[in-house]
Amino acid sequence: MKKIVLIAVSVFLILSFCGCSEEEPLRIVHITDTHFTGSENYSYEGTFLAANDTNGTGKQVRYIEDILDAFIAEMLVQKPDVIIITGDLAFDGAKVSHLALAEKLSVLKEAEIKVLVLPGNHDITGNTYIFPNGEPEVSVSVTVDEFKEIYSPFGYEGAVSYDPNSLSYVYDAGKNVRIFMLDTNLMYGVTLGQISEDSVKWLEEQLTACKEAGITPVVAGHHSLLSHNPRFDFSYRLGNGDEVSELITEYGANLYLCGHLHTQHYVQTESLTDIVGGGFCVYPHRYGVIDISPSGWTYEAKTTDVSSYAESIGSSDENLLGYDEFGYGFFYDNAYIQAIGSLTDYVADSELLEKYADFSAKLNVAYFGGDYSELDFSIADDFLKDCDGTGWAAYLKFALDDPKDSTHCQWPVATE
Numbered sequence: 001m002k003k004i005v006l007i008a009v010s011v012f013l014i015l016s017f018c019g020c021s022e023e024e025p026l027r028i029v030h031i032t033d034t035h036f037t038g039s040e041n042y043s044y045e046g047t048f049l050a051a052n053d054t055n056g057t058g059k060q061v062r063y064i065e066d067i068l069d070a071f072i073a074e075m076l077v078q079k080p081d082v083i084i085i086t087g088d089l090a091f092d093g094a095k096v097s098h099l100a101l102a103e104k105l106s107v108l109k110e111a112e113i114k115v116l117v118l119p120g121n122h123d124i125t126g127n128t129y130i131f132p133n134g135e136p137e138v139s140v141s142v143t144v145d146e147f148k149e150i151y152s153p154f155g156y157e158g159a160v161s162y163d164p165n166s167l168s169y170v171y172d173a174g175k176n177v178r179i180f181m182l183d184t185n186l187m188y189g190v191t192l193g194q195i196s197e198d199s200v201k202w203l204e205e206q207l208t209a210c211k212e213a214g215i216t217p218v219v220a221g222h223h224s225l226l227s228h229n230p231r232f233d234f235s236y237r238l239g240n241g242d243e244v245s246e247l248i249t250e251y252g253a254n255l256y257l258c259g260h261l262h263t264q265h266y267v268q269t270e271s272l273t274d275i276v277g278g279g280f281c282v283y284p285h286r287y288g289v290i291d292i293s294p295s296g297w298t299y300e301a302k303t304t305d306v307s308s309y310a311e312s313i314g315s316s317d318e319n320l321l322g323y324d325e326f327g328y329g330f331f332y333d334n335a336y337i338q339a340i341g342s343l344t345d346y347v348a349d350s351e352l353l354e355k356y357a358d359f360s361a362k363l364n365v366a367y368f369g370g371d372y373s374e375l376d377f378s379i380a381d382d383f384l385k386d387c388d389g390t391g392w393a394a395y396l397k398f399a400l401d402d403p404k405d406s407t408h409c410q411w412p413v414a415t416e
């Protein structure tokens, strides 16, 4: 008996000493660029929303509420510790859309899932439009104070510290992880990103405190720190991205989560992984799942399962029930129309023009989803040669230069 007790005590001591009881990872789910509008704020019949369907950005306005509902249903089952949303929360920043989004998010809060949000460049915009009858109607956005009030349950209450100069804050996520939510807007309503000198000072103070406390830092913002597509560095990458990435890595952060570009993509250096989450408003409506433990982290981008959700609530909408086909088709058509417009003066042969538009529309969907596994690259070189000089070819060239799977990565970096 004495021997059994001795073994039990030894096992307990070994487990306690190696910290094995704390090995349970913290799970963060990251979404970005929801561009949400509640269905009462628009009608799909109008001229603007018809234009939205052909403007090339692929924003799913018509079904965004259903897509968000499907995501929330998945989260209620998966129960991550924290969900972070890195800006462009509401479609063109309308106050009514922010209020509708906050109401949706409250369901997660009630289920004891922490939700943390940040403003993107589309969230605090002054005058804006909504489309309750299908035609644009002037509406208002939110002030900084209203933003903080609407999202008080989602980061703007209960944080470790708030930056007095911006809407940045740091929040304890639990399991010894602290999330630095950085407001990266140079000015609200402007695409450019920059963190002011005063905010950088505040950030360094907070990073110092985090390091002294032995807590793992994870950093998030709307604009990227590193370059994800050289064509879009200006205005999509933080103006002082080099300074901020040096600073956060100096204090031990190796993971940065952001959005703004809408294209699922990561860049990994020796010290930092910068992950742009695919725009949630765009097919395939990505969300990233990050498991963080003392030894590192893993990242996996998933797809919101809209059709299963539609089935579960007894929807009769065929587009939702067959969402994979519909969502893909919507984004493909959106890009195809743009491609035809861009390539038409360069490719005289109509059959070839259609072939290139088809290829570039498929490439565009793959690029946004960060997954090229289904793409046939056989006409890629001819496309680049024949369409050289067009905006489309210049834009998609980077996707063809770096068609890596951006749906998975990890830290420490996997060695072959």
Ligand SMILES: [Fe+2]
Residues within 6 Å of the ligand: 033, 035, 088, 120, 122, 260, 262, 279
């Ligand atoms: Fe956006």
